[in-house]
Amino acid sequence: MPEPFRDPVHNFIPVDVQLVAELIQTREFQRLRRVRQLGTSYVTYHGAEHTRFTHSLGVMHVMQRVLQHLRAQGTEWEPLEHDAVVAAALLHDIGHGPFSHVWEHVVSPGKRHEQWTREIISGSTEVNQVLSARDAALPKLVLAILGGLHPTRFLCSLVAGQLDADRMDYLLRDSWATGTGYGRFDLERVIQVLGVRRGQVVVHERGLHNVEEYILARYFMYWQVYLHRTTRAQEVMLKRLLTRAKHLLASGGESMPCTTPLWSFLGGSKQSLEDYLAVDDHDVWFAIKQWATAADPVLKDLASRFLNRRLFKPVFRQHVEDARFDLVDRLKDTVAKQGFDPEYYLALDRTSDVPYDYYLAEEADEGDRQKPSILIVTGADKTLEISKRSEVINALASRRRTGQNIYVPDECRDAVKTALEE
Amino acid sequence: MFSDYGLIARLVDMAGGIDGRKKLQKLVFILKHVGVPFTEDFRFHLYGPYSEALAAKVVEMVELGVLTEAKVETPNGFPTYRYALKPGHRTALLDPGAYRALDAYQDLIEELASMDARRLELLATLLYLRDHGYGVAQLPAKVRDLKAEQEFSDEEIHRAIDLMRQVLPAAEERSGT
Numbered sequence: 245m246p247e248p249f250r251d252p253v254h255n256f257i258p259v260d261v262q263l264v265a266e267l268i269q270t271r272e273f274q275r276l277r278r279v280r281q282l283g284t285s286y287v288t289y290h291g292a293e294h295t296r297f298t299h300s301l302g303v304m305h306v307m308q309r310v311l312q313h314l315r316a317q318g319t320e321w322e323p324l325e326h327d328a329v330v331a332a333a334l335l336h337d338i339g340h341g342p343f344s345h346v347w348e349h350v351v352s353p354g355k356r357h358e359q360w361t362r363e364i365i366s367g368s369t370e371v372n373q374v375l376s377a378r379d380a381a382l383p384k385l386v387l388a389i390l391g392g393l394h395p396t397r398f399l400c401s402l403v404a405g406q407l408d409a410d411r412m413d414y415l416l417r418d419s420w421a422t423g424t425g426y427g428r429f430d431l432e433r434v435i436q437v438l439g440v441r442r443g444q445v446v447v448h449e450r451g452l453h454n455v456e457e458y459i460l461a462r463y464f465m466y467w468q469v470y471l472h473r474t475t476r477a478q479e480v481m482l483k484r485l486l487t488r489a490k491h492l493l494a495s496g497g498e499s500m501p502c503t504t505p506l507w508s509f510l511g512g513s514k515q516s517l518e519d520y521l522a523v524d525d526h527d528v529w530f531a532i533k534q535w536a537t538a539a540d541p542v543l544k545d546l547a548s549r550f551l552n553r554r555l556f557k558p559v560f561r562q563h564v565e566d567a568r569f570d571l572v573d574r575l576k577d578t579v580a581k582q583g584f585d586p587e588y589y590l591a592l593d594r595t596s597d598v599p600y601d602y603y604l605a606e607e608a609d610e611g612d613r614q615k616p617s618i619l620i621v622t623g624a625d626k627t628l629e630i631s632k633r634s635e636v637i638n639a640l641a642s643r644r645r646t647g648q649n650i651y652v653p654d655e656c657r658d659a660v661k662t663a664l665e666e
Numbered sequence: 667m668f669s670d671y672g673l674i675a676r677l678v679d680m681a682g683g684i685d686g687r688k689k690l691q692k693l694v695f696i697l698k699h700v701g702v703p704f705t706e707d708f709r710f711h712l713y714g715p716y717s718e719a720l721a722a723k724v725v726e727m728v729e730l731g732v733l734t735e736a737k738v739e740t741p742n743g744f745p746t747y748r749y750a751l752k753p754g755h756r757t758a759l760l761d762p763g764a765y766r767a768l769d770a771y772q773d774l775i776e777e778l779a780s781m782d783a784r785r786l787e788l789l790a791t792l793l794y795l796r797d798h799g800y801g802v803a804q805l806p807a808k809v810r811d812l813k814a815e816q817e818f819s820d821e822e823i824h825r826a827i828d829l830m831r832q833v834l835p836a837a838e839e840r841s842g843t
Contacts, residue, residue, distance in 0.1 A: 349705070356707055362798070384799075391798050392710035395811045404709065572668070592668075596722035615711040646726045 249301055253416050257305040263327055263378050264304065267334055270370035271521070276300055276338065278524035282418060283343045284478035285469065287553055289422035296337045302413035307333035309435055310402060310409060319440045321396055327378060328385040329399045333409050335371065336390060338364050342525040345599045346479060350486045351509050362387055363517050398440045406603060406618045407438070407445055407455070415461050418469060426464035429457040439621060446619045446627055455618060456636050462602040463640055470600040473649055477555040480591040480651050485532065485546040486510070488588055492540055499539075502531035542588055549653075556591065556651035559660050571664065575650070578663040582656045589656065594648040605631035605641040669763065670705055674723060675732050675751055676768045681779035683750040685738065687721070688713065690749060692786035693778055694720055699793050700774070703767055708794075714787045715794050724749070731755070788818055788826045802827060 246265055249257040259265050267273055276297035285292040307330055321329075339361030341347040348356050364371055365383050375382040388394040389403055402408055412431055419427025437451025447455050469475075493500050493511045500510070505522035508515055535547035549555070576586040584590075605617060617629040631638040652660050677684075677693060684690045695715045698704040706723070708715040727733045732755055736748045768775070778786065791813065792805055800808055806823045 353705070358707075366799075387798065391794075393795070393798060393808070393812060397712070594723075594726055596719050596726055599719075601718045601722075615713065615716050644722060644725045646722065646729055648726070 251298070251302065251305070253302055253413070253420055254305050257301050261327075261330065263374065264330060264334060266374045267331060267371060268301070270374060272338055272364050272369050272371045273297070273300070273335070275521060275524055276340075278526055279340055279342055279344075280525055281414070282421070283345065283475075284482060285418075285422065285472070285475045287478045287555065288472045288474040289424070289469070291423050292418070292421045294417060294421045296340055299414055299417055300334055300337050302417055303336060303409045304330060304334040306409040306412050306431070306435075307402060310438060313435050313438060314440060317439055319398075321399060324379055324382065324385060325394075325396060325399060328382060328389055328394075329403065331375060331382070332386045332389040332403050335361065335365060335386065336403060336410060337361075338371065341520065341523060342528045343479075343482060346482050346486065350483050350490070352515070358390075360517070360520055361390065364521075365390075367517055369517070369521075397443050398445050401445050401616060405445065405616060407434070407447070407458070411462065412458075415458070415465055418465060419461070422469055424465075424469060426468050427461045429461045430454050434458055441619070441621055441625075441627055444616065444619060444627075446621045447630070449620050449622050449633070452620060452630070452634060455620075455630065456634055459603045459618070459630070459637055459640065466598070466600055466602040467645075471595065471598050471647075473558045474555060476593045476598075476649065477558065477651050478550070478553075480593055481546060481550050481556055484588045484591065485535070485543070485550055488540070488543050488546060489531070489535065492543060500531075501534035503527045506531055542585060546588065554654075556589075557654050557657050558649040558651055559657060559664065574663055575660060578659050579652060579656050582659055584653060584656060589653055591651040592648060593651060595646045603637070603641050604644055605629055605637065669703075670723060671727055671730075671732060673702065673704055673767060674720075674727060675755070677775065678733060678749050679751040680768060680772060680775045683748060684779065685740070685748050686746045686783050687724070689779075689783045689786055690724065691716055691720060692783065692790040693775070695790045696778060696786070696793060697768075697771065697775070699797075700771070702771060710791075710794055714791045784816070785822075785826065787816075788813075788822060789830060792826055792830050796830075 245262070246259050246268075248259065251257045259268065274297070277295050279296045280286070280292075281294050281296050281299045282292045311326065311329070337357070339357040339359070341352070341357065341360070344357055365375065365387055366372060372383055375386060385394070389400050392400045392404065394400050404410060412434070415427035415429065416431060419425065433451060433454040434447075437448045437454060439446050439448055489500060489502075490510050490512070493507075500507070502510065503523075505519050506527040508519045509523065532547045532550055535543050536551055538544045538547065575590055579586040579590045603618065619627045620630050620633050621627050622633075631641050650660070650664075674694070677697065678690075681693065684693065692714065694704050694706065694717070695708050698706070698708075704720075706717040706720040708717045708720075710716075724733065724735075728735045728749075731752055734750050734752050736750075737745055738748045740746050781789075788809070791809060795805055795808055796802075805827060806820065809818055809823055
């Protein structure tokens with residue numbers, strides 16, 4: 245069995261299960277060392293260099309801690325289910341590609357990381373071999389848990405739910421890596437107050453304030469880190485850059501130096517799982533460095549801006565009452581008159597574009613219930629949604645906040661501001 | 667730039683308005699399945715496939731004055747939200763191409779929009795299961811497993827499977843046998 249992993253968030257992550265040790269050693273899992281967890285956040289928080297590998301280990305560790313606690317409380321599940329949910333925690337992000345959100349929207353639209361995850365777990369991979377060697381039914385069981393389709397529902401929700409191991413680790417880890425305090429909460433205490441009632445994860449009322457802290461952590465991390473305007477500016481630029489690269493490849497008009505695996509995706513040819521597993525952050529960085537000396541002026545400019553942190557600027561955070569869609573044409577004209585192609589140099593970014601969320605209490609009407617809530621168990625063994633018990637959460641979680649920014653190069657900013665004010 | 671808003675707005679318009687957030691979610695999920703280029707990701711929760719991004723976009727669209735949202739009561743007396751295109755809104759401005767992407771689906775949209783949320787949830791669940799490799803023969807048992815609290819009858823499940831095959835053959839082809 246390997247030595248425990250020394251971890252900046254959890255101190256030590258022991259690996260005392262053979263299945264886990266073998267999964268970690270697979271090439272598909274080792275690839276996660278080469279995929280950053282927070283994509284473009286490094287331009288805002290220079291410490292945000294951690295990888296999906298470290299996060300995945302952390303999720304596995306938190307899951308094991310939670311399961312240990314629930315078992316001590318008397319909750320039961322089958323041994324194979326145990327292996328499956330721990331493996332699911334470890335492998336939940338295995339299908340992510342480089343700069344995942346941008347990748348899924350631009351490079352490989354229509355195929356999300358969840359689908360790649362399913363292929364990795366069920367396909368001709370080292371991961372599948374390891375799982376199948378443990379039990380032939382294990383890959384399918386892991387997929388059922390990841391897909392939310394296993395009948396032991398609380399196990400599914402511990403992987404992906406409102407109080408899941410994934411969020412618990414990434415809030416703490418992203419907070420540590422970025423140097424911000426927003427994501428900190430008392431993990432040990434939250435674990436201690438978890439329980440299972442009627443097949444659902446619940447929180448004992450004595451832990452209400454600890455879960456409030458966790459929900460606040462989600463809220464502040466969302467608005468201050470994941471939705472940070474600088475980070476979003478770098479992401480919209482990357483989207484435009486990769487879109488330009490795809491366009492040039494499709495039109496055949498530009499020699500596009502990049503690695504072979506990345507080429508197969510940008511060029512739109514049939515993409516195998518092998519191709520996908522061959523791509524990581526390094527392929528994208530190598531390509532961008534090459535493109536910074538390209539003949540195509542747009543590709544060259546966008547690549548240079550991305551490499552050298554010459555970010556698009558937010559014109560303003562648009563108040564929703566001000567929004568007028570008929571302004572779009574005027575903004576396009578304005579940007580064009582400044583000498584920039586609006587197809588690549590004008591971007592709108594919205595809260596709905598951010599692949600994170602924070603806790604929202606849904607209205608409890610039976611007709612429209614969409615997703616599980618965080619449930620509190622009172623002393624009288626009654627369960628209720630947390631905002632019914634917590635004034636803090638009720639204030640925070642009753643309404644979805646939205647926002648949007650328009651991004652343009654700094655050179656266009658004044659002209660666009662003037663156009664918007666007219 | 668607003669192609670995703672355009673698709674959602676056009677759907678609401680073609681459906682003649684949509685009662686219920688769950689119904690809207692399931693309509694988008696099902697139409698995405700047959701090839702309408704909705705971009706929102708869905709995850710399976712207790713009540714079937716759900717998209718956080720779609721929920722956020724609908725709120726944005728209400729705040730931006732593209733959609734109206736009115737609280738109404740269902741026939742059973744439960745509160746729900748009715749979504750409609752705001753009168754006078756020039757939806758085509760959002761993205762003409764996206765706007766036309768739904769033209770071929772008028773009949774399907776009307777049929778789906780006439781179903782209640784329960785039937786749509788069942789249909790969406792079946793499609794989700796097919797996506798995740800469950801064979802048709804496995805679907806009834808799996809639905810009863812996952813949706814025990816909904817107490818779907820055998821007749822409901824088999825009718826939904828028939829509908830899935832008749833109305834959504836493209837989706838079935840993609841899922842295999």
